[in-house]
Amino acid sequence: xxxxxxxxxVSGRIAARLPDCDVPHVDAGDLLGSGSVRETLDLPExxxxxxxxxxxxxxxxxxxxxxxxxxxxSCTMKYNPKVHEMLARLDGFTDVHPLQPxxxxxxxxxxxxxxxxxxxxxxxxxxxCLQPAAGAHGELVSxxxxxxxxxxxxxxxxNVILVADSAHGTNPASAARCGFSVRSVPSNDRGLTDLxxxxxxxxxxxxxxxxxxPNTLGLFESDVxxxxxxxxxxxxxxxCDGANMNAIVGVARPGDMGFDVMxxxxxxxxxxxxxxxxxxxxxxxxxxxxxxxxxxxxxADRGDGQLHLEYGRPHTIGRAHxxxxxxxxxxxxxxxxxxxxxAGLRQVAETAVLNANYVRARLRGHYEIPHxxxxxxxxxxxxxxxxxxxxxxxxxxxxxxxxxGFHPPTNYFPLVVPxxxxxxxxxxxxxxxxxxxCDALIAIARECETEPDLVRSAPHTTxxxxxxETAAVKQLNVRWTPPEQETSV
Amino acid sequence: MxxxxxxxxxRTHEWVRLDGTTATVGITDHAQCELGDVVYVELPDQGATxxxxxxxxxxxxxxxxxxxxxxxxxxxxxxxxxxxDQTELVNQSPYGEGWMVRLTVAPDCDTSHLMSAQxxxxxxxxxxx
Numbered sequence: 001x002x003x004x005x006x007x008x009x010v011s012g013r014i015a016a017r018l019p020d021c022d023v024p025h026v027d028a029g030d031l032l033g034s035g036s037v038r039e040t041l042d043l044p045e046x047x048x049x050x051x052x053x054x055x056x057x058x059x060x061x062x063x064x065x066x067x068x069x070x071x072x073x074s075c076t077m078k079y080n081p082k083v084h085e086m087l088a089r090l091d092g093f094t095d096v097h098p099l100q101p102x103x104x105x106x107x108x109x110x111x112x113x114x115x116x117x118x119x120x121x122x123x124x125x126x127x128x129c130l131q132p133a134a135g136a137h138g139e140l141v142s143x144x145x146x147x148x149x150x151x152x153x154x155x156x157x158x159n160v161i162l163v164a165d166s167a168h169g170t171n172p173a174s175a176a177r178c179g180f181s182v183r184s185v186p187s188n189d190r191g192l193t194d195l196x197x198x199x200x201x202x203x204x205x206x207x208x209x210x211x212x213x214p215n216t217l218g219l220f221e222s223d224v225x226x227x228x229x230x231x232x233x234x235x236x237x238x239x240c241d242g243a244n245m246n247a248i249v250g251v252a253r254p255g256d257m258g259f260d261v262m263x264x265x266x267x268x269x270x271x272x273x274x275x276x277x278x279x280x281x282x283x284x285x286x287x288x289x290x291x292x293x294x295x296x297x298x299x300a301d302r303g304d305g306q307l308h309l310e311y312g313r314p315h316t317i318g319r320a321h322x323x324x325x326x327x328x329x330x331x332x333x334x335x336x337x338x339x340x341x342x343a344g345l346r347q348v349a350e351t352a353v354l355n356a357n358y359v360r361a362r363l364r365g366h367y368e369i370p371h372x373x374x375x376x377x378x379x380x381x382x383x384x385x386x387x388x389x390x391x392x393x394x395x396x397x398x399x400x401x402x403x404x405g406f407h408p409p410t411n412y413f414p415l416v417v418p419x420x421x422x423x424x425x426x427x428x429x430x431x432x433x434x435x436x437x438c439d440a441l442i443a444i445a446r447e448c449e450t451e452p453d454l455v456r457s458a459p460h461t462t463x464x465x466x467x468x469e470t471a472a473v474k475q476l477n478v479r480w481t482p483p484e485q486e487t488s489v
Numbered sequence: 490m491x492x493x494x495x496x497x498x499x500r501t502h503e504w505v506r507l508d509g510t511t512a513t514v515g516i517t518d519h520a521q522c523e524l525g526d527v528v529y530v531e532l533p534d535q536g537a538t539x540x541x542x543x544x545x546x547x548x549x550x551x552x553x554x555x556x557x558x559x560x561x562x563x564x565x566x567x568x569x570x571x572x573x574d575q576t577e578l579v580n581q582s583p584y585g586e587g588w589m590v591r592l593t594v595a596p597d598c599d600t601s602h603l604m605s606a607q608x609x610x611x612x613x614x615x616x617x618x
Contacts, residue, residue, distance in 0.1 A: 169554070412552045418523070469551040470526035474576070 001463065002057055005044040006480055015048040042482060061463055063407055069433050073378045073410035073422025074168065074216060076246045076268035084271070084332040093331055098323035102309050109307040112324060113299040115334045122345075123262055123285035124255025130283045130330050131295045131321040135243060138263025138282030139174035139210070141320045145261065145286065145293040146208045146237050147178065148317055155235065158207035164193055166217055166414040168243060171210045180207060187416050191217040191371040193227055202234040212241040213257065214248070214376035216414040216422070218356060228258025237261065245269040246352050246426065247377035250345030260287045270333035279326035281333070295320040351427035352377040355434060359423055362438040366445040370417050378424035380417050387419050392448040392455050394419040399466070400447070400458035404440035490610070491518040493584055497560070497600055498609035504584065505560040505603065510596055512561055515588040516548065516579065519613055524550035527579040530572040532589060537565045545590065548579065560603060563592030
């Protein structure tokens with residue numbers, strides 16, 4: 001294990017020398033009050049070379065899309081073109097301040113406005129908003145609008161959000177966070193929403209149904225129009241979780257299917273970095289009925305050759321983010337969309353679907369495929385055979401893939417498939433990469449038969465092998481404490 | 490898979506032990522095995538009234554979060570306070586120290602919808618999970 005920089009610290013060692021002070025010395029305590037001034041600060045003390053080596057070593061232990069295949073289902077780990085980083089660093093984008101007068105920030109406002117128009121068109125809806133910071137935030141903001149919509153009509157008793165049992169966990173979490181009760185709609189034996197069960201759940205308490213299409217099994221909800229009709233007939237709204245838009249972008253539009261509101265994950269479909277948990281953008285799009293409730297400020301085109309920040313909207317739910325959201329994320333996604341164009345986006349979806357089906361066809365016979373028919377952008381296989389015959393679980397197979405140099409797929413999700421391995425190759429992988437990955441999974445299936453212990457004890461090539469996930473959850477400790485202070489904490 | 494004969498089982502993998510008007514409820518050995526190490530159990534307040542099939546709590550493991558469903562209607566007489574910091578009891582002893590709630594139920598409590606150990610075993614095998 002690489003020690004922490006704090007553990008490598010040697011008292012008095014320094015990597016930089018500050019120049020002599022060339023302005024009059026001012027005592028900070030006089031200005032701030034002595035209570036606000038700290039005398040000591042435990043910063044690590046290291047030479048420049050040791051700092052460089054420390055972080056370079058750590059960077060070698062990271063796994064990233066720039067190093068290898070990353071088939072993490074539902075996460076759309078596609079390549080992030082480097083030219084987008086160059087564009088997002090242009091002075092015109094980086095040297096603007098959110099508080100400068102709007103007439104001096106027309107370039108930035110133009111990007112936001114154009115991006116909203118493009119996303120509304122891709123959604124097949126009336127308007128879009130780039131404020132939400134991530135997909136789950138987009139869900140929450142959308143559900144707040146759904147609540148306001150019903151209230152504005154005097155329809156105050158709708159307190160239930162229906163969620164498919166294959167849904168991303170964020171759906172029920174966002175609904176509960178927004179104060180709704182959550183009811184789970186079961187899937188049928190084809191892996192799709194059970195219409196009979198759905199009908200029996202419909203009454204005047206339903207505010208909305210949250211549906212992912214294609215769903216998390218990688219299957220297109222072919223009854224989506226009928227589902228929308230049923231929900232609308234019951235007075236509810238249809239929410240589209242756009243996490244899986246990579247399967248249909250440029251081909252089919254949620255608005256045309258009957259959805260009223262949706263979120264996009266710009267880091268999935270539109271190729272912005274997933275990095276480090278943010279900043280992100282979970283842009284939302286809405287139909288005409290929900291448009292008045294969108295967060296402020298809106299970017300308004302009043303036809304005077306200027307774009308304006310508009311706050312005076314009586315039905316708005318308010319702000320969803322400081323200023324205008326993660327602007328530079330939108331710049332990257334805008335570059336992606338403009339460089340591909342409509343035809344290019346359609347090709348993204350078609351190739352993503354083709355790649356997933358190629359993987360499905362190659363793995364057939366080696367793993368169980370619970371819904372073995374044409375899938376969309378991802379395929380869910382099951383290790384239930386390996387588990388029952390050889391005592392090897394999906395988790396073991398995932399860990400063993402690391403020895404073969406691949407990031408493991410999502411496992412144990414969706415919950416409706418036992419021992420699930422959810423593989424999303426995306427459109428940016430070559431056939432050679434897909435073949436190498438499938439060869440590895442097939443080789444592991446053979447190892448399950450001949451050397452199950454090898455798989456059960458994987459990974460063997462990483463710096464650390466199996467981590468104690470239970471202790472990590474129950475005794476979470478992410479703060480380093482100096483040894484001399486440990487006893488007092 | 491351990492399946493005591495004196496218990497009744499649900500399709501959502503809870504077990505219930507009926508003793509007069511007391512019904513003790515937990516999750517099955519199969520359920521704890523599928524979930525993996527349990528790290529958090531959320532249980533109802535004492536005195537809460539539960540309708541049959543209502544969600545009465547959640548169980549969270551390193552793999553997933555699952556709802557707990559009431560096998561029968563009743564009032565919560567007792568909850569297993571030990572699970573607040575010893576969640577491993579659910580894995581180690583699902584039918585013993587890992588019990589979750591005790592309900593006070595009606596003397597004529599309907600159990601016709603519940604499965605015997607043999608029926609539950611067949612159900613688990615057929616559903617493949």
